[in-house]
Amino acid sequence: MNREDFELLKKNIIYFDNGATSLKPKKVVDTISDYYNNYSANAHRGDYDLSLKVDTKFEETRNLVKEFINAKKAKEIIFTSGTTDSLNKIIFGYFKNYLKENDEILLTKSEHASNILPWFELAEQLNLNIKYIPLDNLEVTLENVKKAITPYTKVISIAHITNVVGDVRPIKEIIKYAHEHNILVIIDGAQSVAHHKTDVQDLDVDFLAFSAHKMLGPTGIGILYGKEQLLNNIKPIIFGGGMNASFQFDKTRIYNDIPSLLEAGTLNIAGVIGFGESIKYLNNLGMDKISEYEKSLKKYAIEQLKKVNDIIIYNENSESGIITFNIKGIFSQDLAIYLNKYNICIRAGNHCAKILKDDLGIKNTCRISLYFYNTKEEIDYLFEILNNPNLKNEII
Ligand SMILES: Cc1ncc(COP(=O)(O)O)c(C=O)c1O
Structure with a gap:
């Protein structure tokens, strides 16, 4: 929604790091x-x-x-x-x-x-x-x-x-x-x-x-x-x-x-x-409209990402626009750096919650955090890249 209001979105960027900060209209x-x-x-x-x-x-x-x-x-x-x-x-x-x-x-x-x-x-x-x-x-x-x-x-x-x-x-x-x-x-x-x-x-x-x-x-x-x-x-x-x-x-x-x-x-x-x-x-824009849109986009993103080989999604059922995952055998930061080549911004690391690792059993994860200006097309593009059968060879 409302993508035309965001200058950064005109620069061929896919911004999935809204949990860190949002874009500015x-x-x-x-x-x-x-x-x-x-x-x-x-x-x-x-x-x-x-x-x-x-x-x-x-x-x-x-x-x-x-x-x-x-x-x-x-x-x-x-x-x-x-x-x-x-x-x-x-x-x-x-x-x-x-x-x-x-x-x-x-x-x-x-x-x-x-x-x-x-x-x-x-x-x-x-x-x-x-x-x-x-x-x-x-x-x-x-x-x-x-x-x-x-x-x-x-x-x-x-x-x-x-x-x-x-x-x-x-x-x-x-x-x-x-x-x-x-x-x-x-x-x-x-x-x-x-x-x-x-x-x-x-x-x-x-x-x-x-x-x-x-x-x-x-x-x-x-x-x-x-x-x-x-x-x-x-x-x-x-x-x-x-x-x-x-x-x-x-x-x-x-x-x-x-x-x-x-x-x-x-x-x-x-x-x-x-x-x-x-x-x-x-x-x-309306806060209800924003949360409804995010919910449906998250659902779509989960459906798509679940098809990626070796993916572990840690929070499939959580109700926000945050998706936390890893791909087996790939260090989270390496994946974030790889996605950067395609102008895709995601967050990798411990997300400032350093003691959660005890419960999560893992220190670092990748995080996608959605907002109302993200689209299904952006998720499809991410899916295409992650679904590349050669992904691990290209990264490691
Ligand atoms: C849950 C939560 N609390 C607190 C903060 C800190 O916010 P700020 O850096 O804007 O002070 C953040 C930032 O990511 C956050 O996600």
Whole structure:
């Protein structure tokens, strides 16, 4: 769908690495240039027209994000530099003050490094225990969440969709159960918000983190969503301009309320404005249409890839547009480099989920991650190359 809007797709590229980052429609790129060319003032600083225009555009994006994820209030939307930054702000800004020695944090082994390493750091600082929800066929089930919860469990922090095997977790049920046991839930939405409708009120999620660059937007901009009462108890971990109302030589200071409390310094203004355009784009296309299309394309891709000799597909039944596979006897990175000769971009490696290898039984895989601009024809071309009876000889 909508391929004509993407300049890169006119360059004979087959882009199957949308889990890493999505392509950007021309409209988004033009919006960013327009800011730099025509009104590149700072936000929330000036009393002149240019700056006021920036303020309007900036806050317009906040409102667009609010509507997009159905948050109750615009002030629950905090601009960050991306999912990693959002998760660090949640973990060190909120949970560092909330958790006590021996409390337990529930994760899974397929979480991205950004949802594991900050917890390792905090666990060491506060003597907390990290536990992993056992995976069932690489997937999270409510039953296994129930089994993993103890009276010490205080927070569950998991991706809605993982970047490795693309399993869609039963988030709503997990959140409901967690809340019945006074456990807070953080959702890493890096791989999900771009691909299907996310409604934070319906999910009743406590915190949500996601990145603009995986949803047609610019790099270096992301969102920290939190329920208002939780954000009101978060402590900033970055201090400086924009987040204070006043301060004196004797260290007395008054900080602003959210959202600006958590947005110290000059943010990526062009990124915020560009992100607004990408949300408008996704709204116009329709999130339901996007997820339906991806589902059918994934089904087609699986049907085709299953015919390839010696292929092992690790996540045939997962519901996202992510396909993780290996071809017996070929190292994943060698296959990715080989496909590059045909202008096909796929990802190979451990996909930043380094501890999943224990469950997967393998360290490296190839990953195709689809988006709405991918087509059956692109998959046919990939199939043709992988189905070459001489493939192994050509690679090895
Ligand atoms: C599931 C998941 N979480 C977190 C991240 C980190 O996102 P960012 O690099 O945009 O901060 C990624 C990026 O690939 C991801 O896939």
